[in-house]
Amino acid sequence: MSRTHHLQFRFPVPGARRTAEGWRLTWTGTAVMGILNVTPDSFSDGGRHATLDAALAAARAMRAAGVLMVDIGGESTRPGAEPVAAEQELGRVLPVIRALAGEGLVISVDTMKAEVAHAALQAGAHLINDVTGLRDPGMVQVCAQAGAPACVMHMQGEPRTMQASPQYADVVAEVHGFLRGRIADVLAAGVPDVLLDPGIGFGKTLEHNLALLRALPELTAGPQGVLVGASRKRLIDYLAGVPQADERDPGSLALHLHAARCGAALVRAHAASAHVQALRVQAALEEHV
16 A cells, blocks of 8 residues: 655645644645756756756746656766856745645745845745755754754765765664764754655665665655655666666666655656656556566
């Protein structure tokens, strides 16, 4: 049977139900978070949504396909990526958020900066997706004050150097321990809810990534929803010999269907429509298992 997942907000959200604690967004099975990078240098789709019209068309196509939410990113976090100034990042994401606000989409913003998170939530975003795991107290404060949930991801190091030489004594214990520790800290600080992301490809070798993917049932057994983002990642090249990132959608589907079978609440995907279709078929096949 498919598991029911939820996220709690303290402000109205498309599709959410009013509760005594605020607004609760509920879904069954594994939903899709569609990726919308408005950057020139993302590893797979950099530059494809450089204009506002292109970005809006992509977001609306994902909505029509049935994604639960769209994740808008204005700064690349690919291995080796150079940071960008907050003003530049805001210039990329705010026009898209403002244009999509009120169109019935749940909007997530992929950012590491508290300043960007604050402005994005003010503009109409609903969720903050932080690859640094809300290690910045300012980011925690922004989410708590706005009443917005956050996706807490594990990353060893930072994007410019994270793949130089990642090392762990026990990757599953260390990543799960970090995430569980962040749950306690973030919720205690007043953030209404969290998603957990083991950070596939963020400061991990192929062996580390495979260990975390195999251990997903342990992470999804907890009360917080788990997001898995393996879309077009380099491990697919290592496993199947696909050097071009935009040719890795079949491998992405395989990894994300595995995540769904392990109880993931969300998968973050470039090929959003294909993922919605594949997850619906898998859910139907497993409905009476």
